[in-house]
Amino acid sequence: MVMTEFKNKNIGELLSKFFPPDHAEQIKNDFASGDALFEKFPAPNPSQQTLTDIKQKITRQLENQKRIRWTAVLVKTAVAAAIITIASAVILLNFNQKKPNQYTKNEHQATLWQNEEISTFDAEIEQLNSELLAINLGEETGANGILTDRVDQLELEIIETENTFWKG
Amino acid sequence: MVELCRKGEPQGFSQLVDSYSSRLFSYFYRLTGNRDDSNELLSGLFLKVVEKIGTCRPETFDAWLFKMASNLFTDYIRAKKRHEKMLDQMAKELQTETQPAQTDGYMTDKLTRQLQRLDAETAEIIVMRYYSGLSFEELAKIRKEPIGTCLSKVHRGLKKLRQLMENGND
Numbered sequence: 113m114v115m116t117e118f119k120n121k122n123i124g125e126l127l128s129k130f131f132p133p134d135h136a137e138q139i140k141n142d143f144a145s146g147d148a149l150f151e152k153f154p155a156p157n158p159s160q161q162t163l164t165d166i167k168q169k170i171t172r173q174l175e176n177q178k179r180i181r182w183t184a185v186l187v188k189t190a191v192a193a194a195i196i197t198i199a200s201a202v203i204l205l206n207f208n209q210k211k212p213n214q215y216t217k218n219e220h221q222a223t224l225w226q227n228e229e230i231s232t233f234d235a236e237i238e239q240l241n242s243e244l245l246a247i248n249l250g251e252e253t254g255a256n257g258i259l260t261d262r263v264d265q266l267e268l269e270i271i272e273t274e275n276t277f278w279k280g
Numbered sequence: 281m282v283e284l285c286r287k288g289e290p291q292g293f294s295q296l297v298d299s300y301s302s303r304l305f306s307y308f309y310r311l312t313g314n315r316d317d318s319n320e321l322l323s324g325l326f327l328k329v330v331e332k333i334g335t336c337r338p339e340t341f342d343a344w345l346f347k348m349a350s351n352l353f354t355d356y357i358r359a360k361k362r363h364e365k366m367l368d369q370m371a372k373e374l375q376t377e378t379q380p381a382q383t384d385g386y387m388t389d390k391l392t393r394q395l396q397r398l399d400a401e402t403a404e405i406i407v408m409r410y411y412s413g414l415s416f417e418e419l420a421k422i423r424k425e426p427i428g429t430c431l432s433k434v435h436r437g438l439k440k441l442r443q444l445m446e447n448g449n450d
Contacts, residue, residue: 122415126416126417146439157306162323166322174293177330
């Protein structure tokens, strides 16, 4: 095996950048004689069995890598699916939690309506409504209600005014 | 070929093993002096190539490959040193039994024996330059050294190697 050809390409030019011309030439010759030693005493080659073993190991490793790649794809897919499932569950849970909140608000309002003061106020409005309805229908007898009180009060004021008038 | 490997094609890796195994085995053998260790390193290197081929650019494949080989050899040296340190702490007879220097497959040729006598860094740069076929520019880039430093190291190392080979007292 002659290994010296292409690596020594331009070696003269390279050496001349670092050394004076005569020294560069000497170094070039030393390199050549050093390389000649390697050619004179060649190294052994690996056995055919070694190469076969290496090729088998490579094939096994390639198969392992392929399996690992597939496993990685499966794991990634499973993780993505799990994330989507969890996210969906969280969203649904939040959606369902909003409804009970609305009910609570309604219940709170109902509680307010059941408050006693409001019930009394409600009863008074109810009474005024019925009196107004009675007046509209001409059923007002003047026997009771807020309007009757006011009429009574007006009558008393008229009587008082008359008395004051006649007294001078 | 590199493109085929990058696609994970077994055929590409088969071609790769056929094309590079001889040079890489020689590289490891020159540095370790042991066939078994070289086989193991070669096998480990190709498996690393399979694992990391995606990070390599086809145009710098040779440099990338030999850089990885160099890293593996460095790890091997470290492991060996740790092993030797451990052995030093053990009993003398056990140490003698486990020293691998004279076993089969060790330092079988003169050049490899003399390369072992150089310091590991010098031996590695000489061997890498020869078997990788990389230019000094590429070697300097791999080793993260100036080109001039690489040139000097290889020159000094080859001169020393030639002296050792000529003296030949091994």
